[in-house]
Amino acid sequence: MFPKLFHWIVGKPQPSHYQLDNSQRSCIFCGAYSTNRSDFDIVWEDQEFVAFRDIRPSAQHHIQLIPKAHIESIRKLSQKDVNMLRRMEEIGHSILDTSNVPVSKRKMGFHIPPFNSVLHLHLHVQSLPYISLIYRLKYPFVRGFGSYQKGFSWFAEISQAIRILEKGHRVTVAPC
Numbered sequence: 281m282f283p284k285l286f287h288w289i290v291g292k293p294q295p296s297h298y299q300l301d302n303s304q305r306s307c308i309f310c311g312a313y314s315t316n317r318s319d320f321d322i323v324w325e326d327q328e329f330v331a332f333r334d335i336r337p338s339a340q341h342h343i344q345l346i347p348k349a350h351i352e353s354i355r356k357l358s359q360k361d362v363n364m365l366r367r368m369e370e371i372g373h374s375i376l377d378t379s380n381v382p383v384s385k386r387k388m389g390f391h392i393p394p395f396n397s398v399l400h401l402h403l404h405v406q407s408l409p410y411i412s413l414i415y416r417l418k419y420p421f422v423r424g425f426g427s428y429q430k431g432f433s434w435f436a437e438i439s440q441a442i443r444i445l446e447k448g449h450r451v452t453v454a455p456c
Contacts (some may be wrong), residue, residue, distance in 0.1 A: 281417045313348050324375055329368065330456035331375055331405070337414035339387075341379050344371055351401040354390040354441060354451045362445050369438045372405040381407040387419060390430040392453050394432035403438060428455040 292379070298408070299436040311352040313330045323343060334342040344366055358442050372388045385408045390401070410416040422431035430440040434453055449456050 288334070307350055307398070307400045309344075309346050309382055314347065314446075324371065325407060329371055331371065334404075338404075338409050338418060339382060339406045339408060339409070341376065343372070343375055343405040345375070345403040345405050346400055352399050353393045353401055354436060355393055355397055356401070357441075357451065359445050359446055359448050361443055365438060365442050365445065368403050368443070372403060372438070375405055376407060379407065385409075387421075389419065389421075389435050390438070390441060392434050392436060393452060396455070423448055424455065431455050 297300055305366060306315075310418065311317070312332055313325070318331040320330075322330060322332045324345075327349055328349070331343050334344050347368075348366065365406040369388060373383075373386070376386050387406045387408055388403055390403060391397070393399075396402075404419065405418070410419070419435050420433050421435070422433035424430045424440070428452075429443045429447075430436055431452065432455055436444070436451050444451050444456050
């Protein structure tokens with residue numbers, strides 16, 4: 281009973297999204313800029329980042345923006361990573377600009393483990409509205425309260441993540 285209740289509250293443990301490749305473990309998203317480029321619909325790229333269309337979009341425009349350096353998740357970031365997140369936010373806005381998405385219809389953020397599906401930091405760059413209510417529930421925005429930048433949620437908008445890291449804290453599911 282307790283494990284079922286625990287998993288209902290925090291989610292089931294995530295399956296491994298790593299696959300064996302030439303006797304080494306490699307990340308599925310790392311293939312977007314190395315071995316499996318043809319498996320991704322790449323829309324933007326530079327020396328540090330690559331962006332591609334989500335294979336199961338939640339909105340009309342749903343892009344995944346990833347750093348080429350493998351970083352497991354938002355929980356692994358610290359204050360020293362704020363500039364990287366600011367750069368990701370700029371790139372996300374630039375991508376949505378090319379699709380003429382109004383600023384008021386944009387949403388960018390990260391799922392927080394264990395509620396992410398791929399263990400490679402990826403920024404969801406989206407245009408609103410969502411395709412369905414189910415997809416909307418997958419990306420909740422929960423405002424912070426008191427000294428917290430975000431409330432209890434498995435999703436952190438990029439501006440929330442930047443403010444949390446600037447304060448020297450970590451991004452977690454709990455209020456932070």
